Amino acid sequence: MADPKQEQRDAFRADDPAGGPLTTDQGVTVDHTDDSLTAGERGPTLMEDFHFREKLTRFDHERIPERVVHARGAGAYGYFQPYESCAEFTRAAFLQDPSERTPVFVRFSTVQGPRGSADTVRDVRGFATKFYTSEGNYDLVGNNFPVFFIQDGIKFPDFVHAVKMEPHNEIPTGASAHDTLWDFVSLQPETLHTIMWLMSDRAIPRSYRMMQGFGVHTFRFVNAQGRGTFVKFHWKPKLGVHSLVWDEAQEAQGRDPDFNRRDLWDTIEAGIYPEWELGVQLVPEEDEHSFDFDLLDATKIIPEELVPLRPIGRMVLNRNPDNFFAETEQVAFHTANVVPGIDFTNDPLLQARNFSYLDTQLLRLGGPNFAQIPVNRPVAPVRTNQRDGFHQSKIHRGTNYSPNSLGGGCPALADPDTPAFRHLTERVDGHKIRKRSPSFDDHYTQPAMFWHSMSDWEKQHIVDAFRFELGKVNAMQVRERTVEQLSRVDHGLASAVAEGIGVAPPPRQETPRPAPSPALSFENNKGDGSITTRMVAVLVSDGVDAGQAEAVRGALTAQGAIVEMIAPRDGEVAGAGGAALAVDRALPTVASVLYDAVLLPSGGLGSGDPLADDAALRFVENAYRHGKAIGALGASVPALAGLLPETVTVASNGGDPVADRGVVTCAEPTAPGEGFARAFAEAIGAHRHWDRPSLRR
Template identity: 50%
Template sequence: MSHENAKQQDLARATTDERAPMSTNQGQPVGDDQNSLKAGGRGPTLLEDFLLREKLQHFDHERIPERVVHARGAAAHGFFEVYDDSLSEFTTAQVLTDPSLKTPVFVRFSTVAGSRGSADTARDVRGFAVKMYTPQGNWDLVGNNIPVFFIQDAIKFPDLIHAAKAEPHNEIPQAATAHDTFWDFISLTPEAMHMIMWVMSDRAIPRSYALMDGFGVHTFRLVNAEGVAHFVKYHWKPKHGAHSLVWDEALKLAGADPDFHRKDLWESIEAGNCPEWELAVQIFDEATAAQFDFDILDATKIVPEDLVPLRRVGRMVLDRNPDNFFAETEQVAFMTTNIVPGMDFTEDPLLQGRNFSYLDTQLSRLGSPNFSELPINRPLACVANHQRDAHMRHTINKGRVAYAPASLDGHDPAATGAADGFHSHAVALEGRKLRERSPSFADHYGQAKLFWNSQTAVERAHIAKALSFELSKVATREVRVRMLDHLQQINPVLAAQVGRALGETAGDSAAAVPPSAASDKADEIAIFASAVSPTSASGRLQSTRGLSLLDGSQPASAAGRKVAVLAAPGSDASQILSLRSALSCAGAQAMVVGPHLGPLTGEIAAMATFANSSSVLFDAVFVPGGAPGVQQLTEIGEARRFLDEAYRHGKPIGVLAEGRALLAATQLGTLSGLTATAASGSSGSPAATLEAQGVLIADGSDVATAVDRFVATLARHRFPDRPLAAQIAA
């Protein structure tokens, strides 16, 4: 037998991933999956080749319509468990009241505006959709990482998305809102101003899915056994805190690793660093809601935590990656109407529209009302009804009764629904049929001011820069000016700062900003750091907890973080091993980056190189000692850039012993006056000054202590206010 014929026979014996013999979709064994049926070795392909036709036909129809919004996503399996039965006074939902339940969940995270091929780190809202397979049926909590939305009424949703998407005449820009049509719509939609403050903040560029809040957005109802209802707002709080990227970092990540968030989720679960969130609720009654100066049915408003504190009631852990992206992540169908007994909707007009739209979307994407029978959507609870037929029916229904009431085949015509089944809460409704907005929805600036006032100085500066960038991309001056008028009503200094960047004057506020603010970072920060009283003279809330990422309220944890260890042949292997061990104990990971892949020094091998990675892929950078290795690193421009870029982005940096020489060779070393060798100095020495900014420099005499200090610094996540950052070209 010739070598080529033997090869062909091996191919013909191919098996599936499950190592089962290859077969057709009808179960027919396949003898050869690599050659079509032809009339002779060089002859035409025969139409009778049903194997070829089936394979090509299935391939030709592999793609389903991508989601209009939330097209790019990643997902994981896990579980949810409630801590105790304390919510039983508010609801009969078992998932929220039975601590013995371990409810399976499937969670999908996503961006909103971009297509499936866009980058993960675009400035955008992130979807946070949770499907819980409860004993009472599926509960889908379909939310975002931002607690409010752009619009108050679902009838405006198509307009919002059409404006935010790439402009239809040229399909530009992809996954970005920095263009005319989006800001034209926003400038003509005052109700969007609160959401705009969130989207222009660091919340729109999260560090990872695991370090991101989730919100149900709408106000829902919980109903107890007596039929008494309370309002509820849902929050997902990440175990290790909510943290963000910085804008320059997000831009570079889009090129360095467009799958940054998706890969982080997958690799974290594979490594056993399972993401975890607590479910927190705000529960309040009608009387309490009536006292608020906003309407709880308005999806552009939050219920401030200072008015109704969070109550943490359970935890969710994601511990298993999908087996098949298409079958699970792509085919999962979330439905805002998927609630269970003990829950109900409110009259929120945005929620009411979503309840219609989600069903309509699934019918379009998945092609049949039987989408709920797909494995990823199928409830674990018993499904029994008289629905029949339609495309792709999976259930084989027996018997002749497909109607009710019925008396045939043992059916009881007097039977009614289960007493503990779903019942809508009885709400008294009255009013004329009309198209108008309630006057209680009319305040469009109060909570935008609340968000601004609740931010730190650094966060305010980031919002101003984000608005300046986005609006500078708008070619139509009238749109830019309209937006400045809105910003003037939120905060005059903000309007003036953005106006300066656009070459415009916003009202009379320009005089409030000193001329040096555009070039002097210290003055700029001072402008945005003005203190705000928690309440106004009228008693209205001016600032509140839970809105800032940098106010010190986030948990300090190194878990899930990735540290780049810069090394070369001759670097100190023992120091690297010590760091690796300490990071592992903290739930973090060390990755050695070297001039080439493979063995470097001792048992240390490089897993990445300076050619295929950069500091934006990591949360911190560490340089061990070892004079020969450090000497090589100082001669590599990318290694010096690693440290400069990490400093510019506020990331923790650690250097040990001779590693100090590499730091001294950077732009940061020159600007700070750091030398390659330690000098007897005071608390004002360059090393001491840098340490206060999260740059740890140790002589190597006590490696264990130095490594522990670095891990503690890593737990702080970021040091955003570094005075030399703006001077570093990295």
């Protein structure tokens, strides 16, 4: 099936051939670009050197303003395909035919930091999808949290000013552990629900491919009969929802600040395409007021136990951009880019975004013609009466007003039977007033629901996150005020946080105790146990059982894992039988935080103790502390056993594998059988094993 976006892309490339000699912007061929034109070999540069002037001028002006928020991002192309016709509740053409694939471009991003910040900071992640539909571009501009910090867009400048770097010293970069944010949070309890998400491991995703996405707002579907249905959008990754832990996130910033960006790029280049399922929560218009919260409140979710998700299609990302600036940096999303069958609600935050996004693109991209940039260009025909402006690339003919007779009435308005966009007809009236509805007033029940939905290890990570963030706040009154707000969510949470940041625990008070929502916990979003794209490090050195290492690599690779041989040096290592084993990466250049599991084959890092090397010891220790799968074979088993707590069981003899809380061992010194590979893959597929005892040291 032809991809209209690819056809458009190929046509654009045809106008920009890569071959041929270097030219100026005017097409004049250039044969020398290393030296300026001067008066003599050591004389002054001459202003008549038009090539020098053009080259330098273009360089001086090639940067554009970065996004105020979501500046740091990565993107990819792909397609969306519905499972079945959704005509029952929407007339949107791209949601009708299960055989039709709609091209998409997706941009993932962090929020707070500038373009040069790291990927693995604790932050909200943007998840914006541009659908190039036959009826025009539709932008689903969301985040990896289903809720936002504020309820009304008039607070958006205040929130962003508070969360960004402090104005006097522009510190911290890409982080939220500072006074101004927490001052704002402690004075605005509506932020608490999103703050709970921010302090959870949801804020440090393992990869973009293992991250949920949400439309945040309540939108409307409108069907062909003009009937509206409230809708919430959810992207669910095929690989499950997984995260880093804070210790890993911090080290990854130093080891590889492009950790998430590189992961997305490398897996697509390798032909391992990320996939998400699009689900919707549908609420009939007559049930708008059936909940104990307001559907128009962007700080609230609809628990899936009240309105289950309905899967309606899948998205696959299968192509990396050709040029980061031209595509990922210049892509322009806008919440008001909708198509027939999708409409807005009166959510006050959504209304503000509908204004702000367009206003932002006009500045960033130099004027109103940014939709002509290839990554923003619709595949649907564009016929408007808009002309001129900066960077107009079209040569228009004829009239530019409507109605007209001189241009034959073109472009003509759609007739009543044409599927044009029509807003849902509804009655709206009321007094002009600056006052929020009382239905927006409950700021504590849903944060409490989130807290009580977490497993014990998730709760501990949230407490640790609050302690870290508030521990960097200098103003003690801000710490105290934040803890007081947390006490209205849960007294145990507030007391645990207070103990770690040096403030008095608040007095016990009545707090909400809503029913938990199991869908909010990582424990219920692990995916199907697949190890596809999981990174496995095999620690090797001279004397390793090369055949054994290769056998395990083959078994794991066959299941989709990416297995790398890690040695103290690059090049090759000599196996126990003399066979050479190619090294993928040198141990000093990597760390366990970059991998999902580690294997010690027999011989490991030498014929003696495979953990005698300090770097290898840290590698395995950190993998254990971070709950990752660890495997050991043959002579490496006793060495690993000496590191682990006595309560962790390891194999002592025979060829059968022993698996205990993600530690998989086999004492058989020869090539492992299918049983070991199967048990090790199962441990990797569980992602984390938080029920382990602490290490001996």
